[in-house]
Amino acid sequence: MPILPRLRFFIYQGARKLFAMLPQARRHSVYRSFVDCDPAPNPRLVLKIAETREELEACFKLLHDAYVASGFMTPDASGLRVTIYHALPTTTTLCAKLDDQVIGTLSLIRESAIGFPLQRIFDLSGIRAKEGNIAEVSALAIHPRFRRTGGTILFPLMKFMYEYCTTFFDTRHLVIAVNPRHIEMYESLLYFRRLTASVVENYDFVNGAPAVGATLDLRHAPDILRKVYAGKPARRNLYHYFLETRLPNIQMPHRRFYTTNDPVLTPDLVDYFFNQRTRVFAELSDRKKALLHLIYDLPEYRAVLPPLPPDPTGAHVRQHRRFSVKCPARLIGEQAGKAIPIEVNEVSRYGFRARTARIVPTGVWLTAIVQLGSKEVSRLTVQAVQETSQDDRHYCGFRIGEPDLVWRKFVTALYQGHTHSDLDHATRFLQ
Structure with missing residues (x-):
């Protein structure tokens, strides 16, 4: 390694160690000092639900490349990061587009028969005991060109997520599983609270990387953010940004009725992403194959779902579609x-x-x-x-x-x- 890059590396590592030695309250204050929310982002930026094949494929490719670069998955032959949770009608994928190119994405996973990714390693019984629906924030990725630009894409995407969850998705509790080096950003800026004090050292959903679980109660978040950001200038005030600023860039879905999900996967899209482009359906357990058939119990989907495993008992599952x-x-x-x-x-x-x-x-x-x-x-x-x-x-x-x-x-x-x-x-x- 040349001298200058090596020197920069050691300075960066030393600064990280010194920062980690600060008291937690001081570290969180430093994180908040970097907040910069533009109330008038680039008018070419569009925030919307990913609903077309092209939008979904761009989201899954961006996610794949980001996860591979971070070591959260091994490269897939498809070039896409697609999981069984993306196949569910209760999952919504949000995207940020600039000049029709997807440059940011995240997915919101509502509860279903298949559950949440993080419930494999974190106990959600305490949250379930409270009133309100739960959604896991997952599959977050920002294009490399915009990761060091002061949150110009991340903050609008987070605002879109907040507005969608509180007005359309009927969600009270958000849960996340993130790498330990990122958890303090969520704690200091948005006031997520950890599910447990300990770190899970091996989370198979992200290639065995360590993970920390956290949750945010959206009912109480406005009061917390109002107090924390009181007196801050508008561009550094996340309460003002999330609750009082209107971004014309956000395109909320049109709904005629008061439904709470926005499914976009037609049978053709299900077949394309989970049978043709990837092997997600082929590699499912028999139990998850059966659950998929209970979730998608319409005739049009049967041809693209993985074949049901044989039932040696001959029992029929009673279905009440709700x-x-x-x-x-x-x-x-x-x-x-x-x-x-x-x-x-x-x-x-x-x-x-x-x-x-x-x-x-x-x-x-x-x-x-x-x-x-x-x-x-x-x-x-x-x-x-x-x-x-x-x-x-x-x-x-x-x-x-x-x-x-x-x-x-x-x-x-x-x-x-x-x-x-x-x-x-x-x-x-x-x-």
């Missing part, structure tokens, strides 16, 4: 007394599940008025059939006596729609 939504509603009726506000969060053809602030009388028929979208309202005769309580909140399952036309068309559209674009098209007749 859809995640977030619809405000209220219950009225003589037995209910004053109208009971509820929030419907799962629907099926003849029932739904809802969160309610108080106990709902069972064994009686009530009227449920459900706001399915900005202009669509369903009025149903329902009966509470199952109740559970958690954190002073009541969860109740409801049986529908006879669904009205709006409900039937809504649920039929959910069954027939493959993607959020299909759903919007299929429900235009409700106007």
